[in-house]
Amino acid sequence: MSIEIRNVRKTFGDFVALDDVSVSVPTGRLTALLGPSGGGKSTLLRVVAGLEVPDSGEIEIEGRDATNLPARRRNVGFVFQHYAAFKHLSVARNVAFGLEIRRTPKPEIAERVDELLRLVHLESFAHRLPSQLSGGQRQRMALARALAIRPSVLLLDEPFGALDAKVRKELRDWLRRLHDEIPVTTVFVTHDQEEALEVADEIVVVNEGRIEQVGTPDDLYDRPANDFVMGFLGPVTRLGGVLVRPHDIHVEMLPDGVPSGAASARPGEPVVGVVARTTRVGFEVRAEVRAGDEVVSVVVTRAEARALGLAPGVAVRLSPAEGASTSAAPEPVTATAAV
Ligand SMILES: Nc1ncnc2c1ncn2[C@@H]1O[C@H](COP(=O)(O)OP(=O)(O)OP(=O)(O)O)[C@@H](O)[C@H]1O
Secondary structure (H helix, E strand, O other): OOEEEEEEEEEEOOEEEEEEEEEEEOOOOEEEEEOOOOOOHHHHHHHHHOOOOOOEEEEEEOOEEOOOOOHHHOOEEEEOOOOOOOOOOOHHHHHHHHHHHOOOOHHHHHHHHHHHHHHOOOHHHOOOOHHHOOHHHHHHHHHHHHHHOOOOEEEEEOOOOOOOHHHHHHHHHHHHHHHHHOOOEEEEEEOOHHHHHHHOOEEEEEEOOEEEEEEOHHHHHHOOOOHHHHHHHOOOEEEOOEEEOHHHEEEEEOOOOOOOOOOOOOOOOOEEEEEEEEEEEOOEEEEEEEEOOEEEEEEEEHHHHHHHOOOOOOEEEEEEOOOOOEEEOOOHHHHOOOO
């Protein structure tokens, strides 16, 4: 394991930002800290970087106790959402900065900067000032700068958060490829579940100062440890007392309508209801089915919707599809999330 976080507690006044957090970050992997705003992701990253001192607990980096090491001696590279470049220095000098303060010999610096600028596809921008770069290019420069010192771990705090959706997506793909090329142990913070599912090898779900679950994207999506993880990783709907993903619902038509008294199914049993509304979004059809007191969200493909004759007013029987992940749904108020 590259980073071991053991029983870390961090408070700000009365507020508990991290509550006895323990997690291991595997070597050479791309790990996402995922969770809602204010959950403690950035605080956890900052504790690992040495920018925040925990009240108690331990941090080990590459087998070495780093709990009391200052940030500059932890050999970590760090990139923030709003990257502060040296405005008056060229891109190349910004990338070289960490090496210059470490008194690395000049020819070695020049070679390393060339290599890094090639890696982040900024070789033709070496002599520009940061203000002459786009937001995405600036974040790539920030990554090159963080990598310059050959850190044993790379910590990224919402590195693409401030960019527009298209650039964000491009950078996300690029980060995945970059990591495959140079597999430095990398931890990045995101509140975007799609970003975590797409990019990370491993996801740590952080909420209210605690770890909810650690696993691969598949583990978390298919085998969520609890309702929170299930709801956070993708849309869920309430179906007869359980939570299920809207596309994991098997739909059958009831040509004779809803049998009387059939709406009160027990948890886990099929539910019958009437389609209230259908909406086509791209290749999907989303349907709202009114079943007793519940409104169930269902997603099927256009072809399925056509084959079934799914339309407002028709009666259907709904059940979790084979192999669907389900979870108990204790709170009707929050159970039906937007699809
Ligand atoms: N220096 C500080 N002083 C007081 N409270 C703080 C400080 N830093 C963080 N907090 C609080 O700790 C909690 C966790 O913050 P943190 O930034 O770690 O959350 P986060 O999960 O990264 O959220 P976001 O996605 O919004 O950045 C928040 O409620 C925040 O207000």
